[in-house]
Amino acid sequence: MAKFELKLPKMGESVAEATLTAWLKEVGDTIEADEPVLEIATDKVDSEVPSEVDGVLVEKLFEVDDVIQVGQTIAIIEVDGDEAPASTPEPAAATVEAPAEVAAVAETVATAQASVAPAQISNSEDRFYSPLVKNIAKAEGISQSELDAIPGSGLEGRVTKNDIMGYLKSRGNSATATPAQTVTAVASPASETKKPAAQAAPVSVNGEDEVIEMTRMGKLIAHHMRASVETSAHVQSFVEVDVTNIWNWRNKVKKSFEAREGEKITFTPIFMEAVAKALRDFPMMNIQVDGDRIIKKKNINLGMAAALPDGNLIVPVIKNADQLNLVGMTKAVNDLAGRARNNALKPDEIQGGTYTVTNVGTFGSVMGTPIINQPQVGILALGAIRKVPAVIETAEGDFIGIRHKMFLSHSYDHRVVNGALGGMFVKRVAEYLEAWDTNREI
Template sequence: MNIIELTIPKLGESVSEVTLSKWLKQVGDTIQLDETIAEVSTDKVDSEVPSTHAGIIKELKFEEGDTIAIGDVFAVIEISNSDVTNPIKEEVVVDNSNTEINKKETSTKIDQFLSPLVKRIIKEENLNLDEVLKIKGSGYNGRISKNDVLNFINNTSEQTSNDNPVISSASLNGNSEIIEMDKMRLLIAKHMKNSKKTSPHVTAYVEPDVTNLVKWREANKDKFEAKYNQKLTFTPILVDCVVRAIKDFPLINVSVDETETKIIKHNDINIGIATALPNNNLIVPVIKNANTLNLEGLAKGVNTIVDKARNNKLSPDDITGGTFTISNVGVFGNLMGTPIINQPEVAILATGVIKKKPAVLETEYGDIVVVRQFMYLSLSFDHRVVDGSLGGVFLKRISDYMENWDINQSI
């Protein structure tokens, strides 16, 4: 038998200790991998603590109400020897004399070594026992993780697609043409499909009056280019407003870990700019540490990565590490869009075309109708971790920064 010590996991950058709120298991109880053993609380959040192994609880080292430091051992469990050496595969014994009974017993034994999250994914994807046995576990001692299951599903889908190409339900005739997707389009399709499967998408909209912003850019773009040797498009101005809003609401600049039980808060603000390529594909190069750049730095960053993207000169580092993405659908003349989140981020902003519209303004002499410049902003966000209130106020804050752009600021 083997003894495993469970420690209090890190729950945030500034959290050094927790209070034990409630034990959900007692000494002698059996616990599964990823099953919650206790509830703890901090001055910021209440959390569940999952077990990192399956086994029998031998010792609980604290009482409810005690304070425990991050990293301290709080419980001890005992695992069997079979748990140490690839437990799932060793439990599988082929017995052709009674296939139905053997499969039932094997399924029960495998089920004991799967976390609740993995079981849920297997059930949702309708994987049978034979398929589960084909999954190679990358976790502790060969355990099957969430990513192992998702990778198996994706690989199986690709293999099926290659072996049995899907044909549209529309009949093919002499006027139809089959176009093979190139490698980039296949990757985009897979990424978008996985994003919709991973994140419950919600989209919110605002329509800021950007008249002052448009006037300021028009009056200063030539001066800006002469001084900094950089074109001043609307994109770096928008990025500046987004970065300021993220600083106000940092929980937009997060991602969800693979267990879907922890939120990873990013201190660096790395802005991805969705860029259309000449071959009609899409790529998202990233402006790193946008929170440290002024308007000149943002303009240089935007111009550099867009130019590199369109000339196929991006490096791997240029397209990784993004924490928030902006997609400009207005460049195609579109009013608005409902963008798909760029995983593992939790939000993406789409910007529509800027258009002149009549607007009612209040004056000391009464309401008047004038021509103003408006654009739609649409924010898609991951409802697992971003509620409507956070998504709504964040989007409105971007709008406020755009509407209140200082028309008198100098270059």
């Protein structure tokens, strides 16, 4: 009998880890190829991890609620034959389980350090350690206090494999130093620059109050929103748009469009088309920030915030949106929105966005100040369409008429987008909408 390592597959360009939410199989269960073995969750979507082979589950390496890195072995499956199929190669950026590397680093650690039996590593209220980090700490004789002092570069300051391996190399280069001395040398820069975290005001609860636990997605969204505000210098620009021509045109074509395409045409794909055109006109809005570098994205991938039944939002992405005609955009919008409501999106369908659009008008809001979806630099909120009295200019003079109008609210990152660019971009979106051809064929 041979053994196959089931690894966490790659789930998108920016997804490095996932949380194990449920085991669907138990040790001893027979598994068929493509049969789901466990459920995982990233920051936005739940998914299943299927087996790549037929066999029997003989070992589970993680428990529910553990955080697993992409490429890390999750379970061992015993298969028939002397040689197991090759496991999916681990991505270079997320390589884990490297005994040779760990052994090589261990050789540089002082003999006295290596011989010290470390105490059990445990999580605290402020820090969570993945099983991989705990295993490395145990193998290398790292104490709880040493591990707690290592600066973490992961989510919420979590210590990653790269953090602990980097620490080991620094520790190994000072073989004569004691563990306490080494930790001080590594941790001191962080301690000098790290600001104390703001403490939330205490909340009093009496017997009549209802205490509701936040959902896993709710906690993740809260973290990402707070992190975005702390990262980006948010500035807003607002433009009022006359969309009377679009309103009338849609009323004229919606029945024939649905009869021909089998799809309802809403205002959303029309707005998304205008945003895609404006991003093509202003490519420096289609950028991302990576430290001190600006990454100018080649593709225009529009994120589209969609409401879920539980009240949370998810942001599926329309890839290469500027290459779609209005029919294609309509089909993409309807498909992603429908599958978002049914929790049927794939992990890669919420990754890779370069700019986001959110429709606050769906809930009756006239305008909004949305928070930027990191690492993007802009997000556009679509306000409710209202019938309002407005001044209409004609060759014969001005007069008051009833028009359909809405507000576009543009939030952008003032670190890299100045007011002129942020304002010109949203104004260009408005110009495309106001110039709508009422005789347009579709």
